[in-house]
Amino acid sequence: MGESGNVPPGVDPTVPSAARMYDYGLGGKDNFEIDRQIGDQMRAKFPQLSDLARGNRNCLIRCVEYLARDRGIKRFLDIGSGLPTQENVHQVIQRVHPDARTVYVDSDPTARVHALALLDGDPRTSFIQADAADPAAILNHPDTQELLSAGEPVAVLWFAVAHFLPDSADPRGAIARLMAAVPSGSVLALSHVTSDGIDPDVDRGFRDGGFYDRVPTPLVMRTEKQVAALFGGLPIVGGRLVEVGEWGRTDAGAPRTGTKPLRALFGYAVKP
Template sequence: MSSATSGKPVPAYVDPTKASIARVYDAFLGGKDNYDVDRQVVRGVEKAVPEAKDLAVENRAFLIRACRFLATEAGITQYLDCGSGLPTAENTHQVVQRANPDSRVVYVDNDPIVLAHGRALLEENENTVFVAEDIFEPEKLLKNDVVRSRLDWNEPIALLQLGTLHHYNGEDTRTRKDIMGAYIDALPSGSFVAISHFLDPEDEYSATARKMEDMFLHSMMGSGTFSTKAELQELFNDLEMITPGLVRCADWWPDGPQDRDLNAAQRSIAGGIARKA
C-alpha cells in the first residue's frame, strides 16, 4: 500500500488498510493528507456519480457561511466543532475570529491523523483548542475538562455537527436523534445548532443518492448514510429553525446567484441552523 500523495512513509498510528473519514474528505477536497485506501473510496463513489466531490465542497462552503452567520449576525463567540476533520482552507476559527478575535473554538475529533496534524495546525492561538473525544458519546465529551473549562456553559454556544452524523453506525438503541438530544439538552439558552448531512432528495435524484450511499457503506470506510428531509429535521429536536430552514447546502444563503443547475451531488447534501430558546 503506497502512502500519501507526498510519498512520505505511513506513520505508525495510521492503519493503511482502512479508510479514514477525515482523510476521505481531504481527498475529496484535493488535499494531500490521504492514502490510496482513502482515494479508492473517492474513486468508487465517483464511479456512481462523477461529481461526488461536490458533497465535500458544498459541506465546506456551508460551514463557512454558517460560521459567518453565527459570528456576525448571531453574535456567538463560543463554538464546539464536532468532528473537525483535517485542516483545510477557512477553518471554523479562522472564519469566526475574523469577525471577533476573542471567539473561542473547541475542536473535537478522535481520528489519529487528525490528532497528529489537526492539533498543530488548528491550535493557532490561545482561543483555539483541540480535544480528543468520540463525538458520538456526548455525555463523555461534555464532561471533558477542556470542554467544560474553555467554554462558558452559562452563555450561548454554537454546536457544529457538519458532515458528521451520517457517519454514525451505532446500535439501534442509540439513534442520531438521541445523540443530538443529549447535546441540545446540555446547551445553554440562546445557543445554536448547525447540522449538515447527506440527503435523499426524494425526487428524480433519489436513486443517484442511494447509489452514492451504497458505495460509501460498502467501501473500506463503511459509513455514509443518506437520509430524507423529514429524518434530518428530527435531529434538531424541535428547535426554532433559522430562515431558510433545512435546505440543500447550496441553497442556504448562497454568496451569489446560482447561474447553473445543481448537480446530483449538490442536491444530495442538506444543512440548517436552529436556535435554542
C-alpha cells in the same frame, strides 16, 4: 502523507477514513492511497461527490461567518471537524472575534495529529479526540467544560457528520444531550445528505459498488423528515431545511426542482 514513515500512531493506512476521503475530495493532501482509490472509484460512479463536498464546506464557512458576525457568537463546538483545511472554523471566527474560543471534536487519530500541529501556540483553540456519538466524553472533557464555563451562547456544529452515524448510534440523542448542556441563545447548525429528491439508483449504487462494506463509517442517507428530526424539536430557522449550496448565498436563485444525483441539506436552530 501516504508513505509508511509518515503514518501517525494508531492509524491503519490500509483502512479508509471518511475524514481523509473528505480531505481528498476537497483537494487536500492529508490522505492515503486507500482513501484516494475509493474516493476515485466513488467519484467515477458519482462525479457530483466533489461538488457536494465543496458545497458543504462553503456552507460551513458562510454559516460560521454569519453566527460570529450577525449573532455575535464567540464560542464554537465543532463536532466531527475532520482534517484541517483552508478556512478552518477557528480562523474564520477569529477574523470577526480575535478572542473567540473553538473546540474541535473528531474520532479520527489522523485528524488529531494534524489539528494539534495546526493549533500549536493557539491558546483559544483546542482539539478533542472523541466520538460524535459519545456526548459524555465530549462534555466531560476539560476543554469543553472551559468552553461552557462562561455561560455564553455556543454554536454547536454538526456538518456532514450525522450521516456517518447509524440509527443504532442514536445521533438524535447525542445532539440532544449536547444541546441540553449549552445555554439559552446557543445554536445548532447541521448538514446531512438526504435520500429525498435524488436519483433512486444512487443509494443502490453505493451498496452495489461495495463502498459501504469498505468504509468503517458508511454513509447513512436519511429523508428530509428524518434529518429535521435530528433537531429534537428545536424550531429550524426559516421553517425548513435548505440545500447546502443555496443557504447564505447572495447569488442563490430560485429553489431547484426535480431529481438530483445527490443532495445535502442544511438548517440551524436557536435554543430558547
